Amino acid sequence: MKRFYAFVKKEFYHILRDYRTMLILFGMPVAQIMLFGFAITNEIKDAHIAILDPSKDHETSRLNEKILSSGYFILDKYLNSPGEIESVFEEGKVKIVVVYDEDFGRKLLKNKAASIQIIADATDPNTANTLTNYISAIFQDYVQSQNPLAISPVRVIPEVRFRYNPDLKGVFLFIPGLITIILMLVSAMMTSISLTREKELGTMEVLLASPMKPVQIIVAKVIPYIILAFIISIVILLLGYLVFKVPVKGNIALLISEFLLFIITALSLGILISTIAKTQQVALMMSLMGLMLPTIILSGFIFPVENMPKILQWISYLIPAKWFITIVKGIMLKGLGIEAIWKETLIILGFTLFFLIVSIKKFKIRLA
Amino acid sequence: MDHVITSNNLTKKFGNFTAVDRISFSVLKGEIFGFLGANGAGKTTVMKMFCGLLSPTGGEGSVAGLDIFTQREKIKKRIGYMSQRFSLYEDLTVSENITFYAGIYGLKKNDIKEKREALTERLHLGDFQNNLISSLPLGWKQKLAFSVALIHSPDIVFLDEPTGGVDPVTRRQFWDLIYEAARQGVTIFVTTHYMDEAEYCDRISMMVDGRIEALGKPSELKTQFGVKTMNEVFLKLARK
Structure with a gap:
């Protein structure tokens, strides 16, 4: 446990000393919320x-x-x-x-x-x-x-009502989407980079030659990112609630457990990337192209998946973020409980297990 | 005398490629054992097998009396390892690096403090304790990395080309540290391709294409090959 603590402490030093990382971690979510909330809207005025x-x-x-x-x-x-x-x-x-x-x-x-x-x-x-x-x-x-009295004998007057988001506020969609993107960014991209950094600098070998077990090393390395990702997602929720009145209609404990699950999913992806990538540059590119881009485009965050060609819709099923956004929207905006989202939750759990097993296999091959 | 490292027909294959081909040797306690060879001869692979970073394909081997096939975790507590790239964290201070490495070897808080003070004193780094590693000159980093590899008082320390990229004077100073550690009974296993460093070792082995082609004291090898310097020994072997 003491070893573990020494390791986690060191990891926090890395994060806190790198002002660029800090900027990405805390500046970006706030800037994005403000942008999406105030500047980018689908509503048209004046x-x-x-x-x-x-x-x-x-x-x-x-x-x-x-x-x-x-x-x-x-x-x-x-x-x-x-x-x-x-x-x-x-x-x-x-x-x-x-x-x-x-x-x-x-x-x-x-x-x-x-x-x-x-x-x-x-x-x-x-x-x-x-x-x-x-x-x-x-x-x-x-x-x-x-013509208060109809001229034609039959008239259909549709009365449209927008449920869950009566004012059609764009920010209602952006908050769940943004939480997804940020969790992905912090958990997957940051961990993959920080793990490959140890490889690139040669410190990974020294760590592996120490009595720390590989699993301990990885867990100790990702813990700070779990904590950070968690704090950031709560900050986004609060900002959404306080500034834009985006509600959390469902159970907050359920929502937070889903956050934790998705953080672990993203971490396992980050670990997987770090077992493949040899340098930080490669890890960054893989995270951006392989994770962020599909997450932004195919998760339904900005572009509705339903309007995409069939083949892209199938691919979108393979994107964990797509399921996560559905869950978050369901809990936050519709107030759904676990009975309505257990399927999506199971799918994400399945992804996580798969990524973890593959990473462990890959890691073992590298050691053998 | 105790053999702290033994190797009997130790072999490592990567697919069809045999990186290490049935090598046998042993290292005595407190000895400075130089492991020489051209790049790609298999030096690092051998070292990694002894450090528990790679599992051997065949043969036998032991470190500190522990089997390198089955007791890797125990071995790790008894050895220190310094890689070619110094393995210090540039964005951490001198004292944070020491504390971290002492921490992952499970040293107690008071011990860590004591060791840190003794270490910085010995290296004259007292005034630089709170400086980031990135601000130190290369020679200092190497000395610090070496001392950090010894922080948990290991029986054996493995140095993988520890003096790459520094001038001969700094290299000489680095070797003074190695001698000091050896005097205290620490066994030193060092790979290098600087032939002047080979002269500093008690015994050396020369690796060519995964096999040990020569093994003995520097003076013995020079006599055996009828030449005046280790460099010539190396060239003779490499051209064979």
Whole structure:
């Protein structure tokens, strides 16, 4: 035990003295939360709009008022001719242009139909899509308020309700995703680098020639990272809760046990990498390309897995992070208990055992 | 006299490649035994087998009376090991390095303190105790690494090319430390490819392609091959 303590203490010195490591460990999660929480959102506010309104009647001015008071749009200018549409888009500030029919109000009264053209700047397709949806919804709403009694005999009015995240806040998704990424980064990448560092510097041989058993060496080396990863994940949870009101609806003890399980999964991956990689550089590249990239892309953190080609969906099943994000989202946002997530938990447990067994085998081969 | 290291037809194969081919020799207590050979001759492999870092493929061997096949864990408590790359942590201070290595050998807190003070005193490192290893010159690091390998008072210390990359004066000073340890009864097993260092050893063995081609006192070997320096002995063997 004393040996163990001496080892863990030394490992903490390494971490605490390397300001770059400290920066990665503590700076990055905070910076990412702030970025994802405040700067990067899917919601659109104050998009610049231009309106071409040749008819300038009662109806169009009521519609304009509705659009501009919705909070999503800011009027850039009223256009005077269709020729100006091109130039406002070229200036780049205006994202969407609404063009009314000539004699809009009269046509609406006389023919019960008038047309509106919505032109969006689709250089950013997601934004364009969202904006046109907003505008269409506003017009729909107007039409309905004009005809409280249905003209057509059958009408379906969908009433949409967003459960678990009623305000559609992006940060709700980012917090579970971020915890996953950070745990992966700290546990897998940092341990693989710190283990290969001992190999690269030649200190591993000296340690192996000492009475410390290989298992003791590895466990002593990863313990500080378990502690750190754990602290960081709690910090992220707290930040999410205090700053962005991301709730933990489920059992917090269950959530924390799942954190610990995933930390061990990531550690076993880190150990596996360190048995293969000979230098820190290689370990870093393997962690980044082999772990971080698939974790970010295929875990459903940013891109929905359901929309991916079948083959990528199959590959995503092999990514432990995908299952972990499902678990964390389930517990945090839906308040699920173990009875709903035991399958995912078992899958992660299976991965962990597999990685550990392979690492132990590899390590033994290296010693033989 | 006690034999602290024995080897009888010891063999190590990596797949089809025979790195160490049926070598037999023994080392006496308190002896400075030089293990010489060109790069790739198998010196490090032999040393690793005795340190419990590699398991032999065949033959017999013992260290401190313990079998290198079955009693590896016990052996590890009785030996010190210094690798080619000094094995000190650059981002730890002198005293932290000493404390760490003493710690993993299970020394008690008071013993560690005592040893640390004695060691830094002997190496004149007292004023540098709280300096990072990275700030020390190479020669100092080597001396410190050697002393750290002896921190748990092992019976035998294995030095794997310990003096790589330093000037002859520093190398000479390093050897003074080795002599001092040997006088106190520690057996020194050292690999090197500096032929001037071979002269400092009590006995040496020359390895060529996994086999021991010559074994004896430096003076005996020089007579045997009819040459004046160890360098010439080495060249004669290597060109055979």
